[in-house]
Amino acid sequence: MxxxxxxxxxxxxxxxxxxxxxxxxxxxxxxxxxxxxxxxxxxxxxxxxxxxxxxxxxxxxxxxxxxxxxxxxxxxxxxxxxxxxxxxxxxxxxxxxxxxxxxxxxxxxxxxxxxxxxxxxxxxxxxxxxxxxxxxxxxxxxxxxxxxxxxxxxxxxxxxxxxxxxxxxxxxxxxxxxxxxxxxxxxxxxxxxxxxxxxxxxxxxxxxxxxxxxxxxxxxxxxxxxxxxxxxxxxxxxxxxxxxxxxxxxTGLDRANARRNTIAARYDRGLARTGLGLPQRRPGATHVFHQYVLRSAARDRLRAALGRAGIGTAVHYPVPIHLQPAYRERLALDPGGLGESERAAREILSLPMFPELAAADVARVIAAVKASL
Ligand SMILES: Cc1ncc(COP(=O)(O)O)c(C=O)c1O
The missing domain is CATH 3.40.640.10 (Type I PLP-dependent aspartate aminotransferase-like (Major domain))
Incomplete structure (x- = not known):
């Protein structure tokens, strides 16, 4: 498309x-x-x-x-x-x-x-x-x-x-x-x-x-x-x-963080009941949404569809450290395994997120995500 x-x-x-x-x-x-x-x-x-x-x-x-x-x-x-x-x-x-x-x-x-x-x-x-x-x-x-x-x-x-x-x-x-x-x-x-x-x-x-x-x-x-x-x-x-x-x-950091929270709340509302994993808030924590990170077992398909619709996304991060060429097979690792880190790397997707992102663009992102499901 x-x-x-x-x-x-x-x-x-x-x-x-x-x-x-x-x-x-x-x-x-x-x-x-x-x-x-x-x-x-x-x-x-x-x-x-x-x-x-x-x-x-x-x-x-x-x-x-x-x-x-x-x-x-x-x-x-x-x-x-x-x-x-x-x-x-x-x-x-x-x-x-x-x-x-x-x-x-x-x-x-x-x-x-x-x-x-x-x-x-x-x-x-x-x-x-x-x-x-x-x-x-x-x-x-x-x-x-x-x-x-x-x-x-x-x-x-x-x-x-x-x-x-x-x-x-x-x-x-x-x-x-x-x-x-x-x-x-x-x-x-x-x-x-x-x-x-x-x-x-x-x-x-x-x-x-x-x-x-x-x-x-x-x-x-x-x-x-x-x-x-x-x-x-x-x-x-x-x-x-x-x-x-x-x-x-x-001097503008608190205002910028408040704007990020407004955008995150719009994403939350717009993407509720889509079956996608949405960011969770820790009780007592003030989140500043450096990234708004979705979770989907079909992440790569979703990302490709958003790309075709002109929506920029990122994966933070696509390869856990222990699987990267520079570090593979030479670091001490969790005795219980790193299954959640590996699963996250396969499933996460960062949506557009910056304070200057216009409400109309947030709406476009939400519509494009929904259209791609
Ligand atoms: C979690 C985390 N730690 C460390 C760094 C390193 O910061 P810098 O890129 O300024 O060296 C970054 C940013 O890239 C980061 O996101």
Whole structure:
């Protein structure tokens, strides 16, 4: 069937620029005219504002979400080669960071309703006598993982807990923003994220003063004093141009998240009683719908039909980490298997979702999904 009318993209970072173009242009011009191009006042201001928004003492701006995770793991000073548990169903960056920090990933299965780390899987791994130094909990798609169960489990076995907040800017659990629950929280500001820069950017948040100091050293060659490294560090500083962009966008984050929720509610209503699996809300959680993810045993057929109708979709993510060529047959895996992660990868589909998505386009997406069933 030929595409009728405009196509609807799955994500649209350009729309987020157009929405606040004059303010972004002014902010970028301010940085360029200011003459401070590495760290400096713009980065410090964003760090202060974002830490305040999340409710943490410190935010340390870095060059990407992957670097945020790597640096957080390094700053925790875990023994080299120690095991870090996380979900097999996540962005590859979560697992890449574990290895970049010289640590060993243990991939655990997910809870099929929330797509986040299953507490039973962590319990299984611990019952098998495995020593786990840290757990990375990924708040996937914009909603909290099961922190009520995972936090006490991590504490009981002496593991550090890192929140991967790349997909949950502004989300909360029981009224507290995600990012303030563990030892450190890692954010990505990749352009399509709920809080997105116009390039790569990231941050680590923590309440721990010593950890924050170490993070600041590690992101800049391990310097304590200029040109003198106290630690073997790297160069992963948040770019002040991106910090300026993020400061503008942070002021609109709650509004953008509310708009995502409006769109999600329309999808919920429009797709009820279709037999498709719709996103489930965790009690007490404020979802920010980084993605609106459907579930269907006929996912590929549905996706192809939507493509023909001009509706952009995505699969986050099509191959669980343990089945990807870079990682296959060499990582420690859930003793109970990774059946739910593998099933999710076959069945999930992310519909168009971004704050600027027009109501008429939401209606078109709903109609196209229904027509394809
Ligand atoms: C869950 C998750 N973790 C980590 C990352 C890595 O962030 P970045 O792309 O900024 O390195 C991403 C984003 O791609 C992500 O979605």
């Amino acid at each position: 030929p595409t009728r009318g405009r196509s609807v993209p799955q994500a649209a970072p350009l729309a987020s620029y157009r929405a606040v173009r004059a303010r972004i242009d002014r902010a970028v011009a301010r940085v360029l005219a200011g003459g401070s191009y590495i760290l400096g006042p713009e980065v410090e201001a964003f760090e202060r504002e974002f830490a305040g928004y999340v409710g943490c003492r410190h935010a340390v701006g870095v060059a990407s979400g992957t670097d945020a995770l790597t640096l957080a793991l390094r700053a925790l000073q875990l023994p080299t080669g120690a095991t870090v548990a996380t979900a097999a169903h996540t962005a590859v960056a979560t697992v890449a960071a574990i290895e970049l920090a010289g640590l060993k990933p243990l991939l655990l299965d997910i809870d099929p309703a929330s797509y986040t780390l299953a507490p039973a899987a962590l319990e299984r791994a611990l019952a098998g006598g495995r020593r786990i130094a840290a757990v990375i909990v990924v708040h996937l798609y914009g909603q909290a993982a099961d922190l009520e169960a995972l936090l006490p489990l991590a504490r009981r076995c002496g593991a550090k807990l890192i929140e991967d907040c790349a997909q949950c800017h502004g989300a909360a659990l029981d009224g507290r923003r995600l990012g303030g629950f563990g030892d450190a929280a890692c954010f990505s500001f990749y352009p399509t994220k709920n809080l997105g820069a116009f390039g790569d950017a990231g941050a680590v948040l923590t309440d721990d003063d010593n950890l924050a100091t170490r993070l600041r050293e590690l992101r800049e060659y391990g310097w304590r004093d200029r040109y003198v490294s106290a630690l073997p560090g790297m160069n992963t500083r948040l770019d002040p141009l991106q910090a300026a962009v993020l400061r503008v966008k942070l």
